[in-house]
Amino acid sequence: MIPEEGKLLGKKVDYPKSYCPEILVAVPRSQNRETYGIFRAEELFCGWDCWHCYECSFLLDNGMPVIGILKIVYPSNSLYIVESKSLKLYLGSFNMLSLGQDKTTGISNYTRRIEEDLSQLLSVRVNVCFYSDFPSEMPFDFNEYRILEDSVQPDSISFSVYQEQPAWLEENISRSAGEIKVCSRLLKSNCKITGQPDWGTLYIRMKGQTLPDKQALLKYIISLRNENHFHEEICEMTYKRLSDLFQPEILMTSCLYTRRGGIDICPVRANKPEFLPQYLPQARILTKRSFRQ
Numbered sequence: 669m670i671p672e673e674g675k676l677l678g679k680k681v682d683y684p685k686s687y688c689p690e691i692l693v694a695v696p697r698s699q700n701r702e703t704y705g706i707f708r709a710e711e712l713f714c715g716w717d718c719w720h721c722y723e724c725s726f727l728l729d730n731g732m733p734v735i736g737i738l739k740i741v742y743p744s745n746s747l748y749i750v751e752s753k754s755l756k757l758y759l760g761s762f763n764m765l766s767l768g769q770d771k772t773t774g775i776s777n778y779t780r781r782i783e784e785d786l787s788q789l790l791s792v793r794v795n796v797c798f799y800s801d802f803p804s805e806m807p808f809d810f811n812e813y814r815i816l817e818d819s820v821q822p823d824s825i826s827f828s829v830y831q832e833q834p835a836w837l838e839e840n841i842s843r844s845a846g847e848i849k850v851c852s853r854l855l856k857s858n859c860k861i862t863g864q865p866d867w868g869t870l871y872i873r874m875k876g877q878t879l880p881d882k883q884a885l886l887k888y889i890i891s892l893r894n895e896n897h898f899h900e901e902i903c904e905m906t907y908k909r910l911s912d913l914f915q916p917e918i919l920m921t922s923c924l925y926t927r928r929g930g931i932d933i934c935p936v937r938a939n940k941p942e943f944l945p946q947y948l949p950q951a952r953i954l955t956k957r958s959f960r961q
Contacts (some may be wrong), residue, residue, distance in 0.1 A: 715771075
C-alpha cells in the first residue's frame, strides 16, 4: 500500500488542466510523530505551520492574469498536514480559471475557495491571504537571535556523523539558569520520499535551569544533515529532544526553510502560546525572508 505522502512525491504527474481540488493529499501527523515519541502532541507544544506559495495565479473574466504570493497558516494540532506536491499541483489548477470581473473580486474568490478546500481536507480552520505586492512594512520575529556558527570556533570541531545524535546535546551542559536565543543557517535534511535536500535556518529560544552548550547544539543541528524527514518533523523532533533533556521553562523551535518547487514551509512550535513568534503565524502579515529563504 502506498503511503499518503508517497502518492505524488517523486512521481511524474502532469498539472491539472482545470480546477482540481481532488488532487490534494492529506497526510496524518500521527504516523510521523510516533516515530520519535510524540503521542500527545497537544500536551507537549502548540504551534503553526506557515506556508508561502510563490507560483500563484488565476484569470479575470477578461482573460487578464493575476499573480501573487499566497500565505497559508494552519495549527499544529490538526490531524493532518497537506502534502506539498499535491498543494503545488492544486494551486496550478487555478492558472486558467476565471474568478471575477476585477482584481479585488478575483482575489476574494481565490482565497475563499482555497480556504474552503484546505479546511475541508485537513478538518481544521485554515487561514489564507493573497499578496499581489510586497507590503510597505515586513516585520521579522528573529532579529535578536545569534547565529551559532558565528558564536563558536568551528575549526575546533570535527564533523563526521550526519545522522541525528541526541546524545551530543548532553555535552558540556550549562548548569546555570539563563535564556538563549540562537539560530543556525546550516540546517539541512532530506525529503523522506524523494531524498531531495531541504535547506533552512533553525531558530531556538530556551529558558531554564540548565541549557545546552552552544557548540554541542550546533553539532546536533549539523548531525541532521542526512536525516530523511518532512520539515514539520525536523522542527518537532528538535523540540522533543530539547524538551526531554532540559525541561525548560520556555522552549520555542522554528524552521524557516528555503523554498523548493515554489513553496517554503515554516513550522513553529512552543510550549506556551505566548512564546510563539508574533508575526510569522499570522496569515495577514507577510514577514521578511530569512537568509537564503
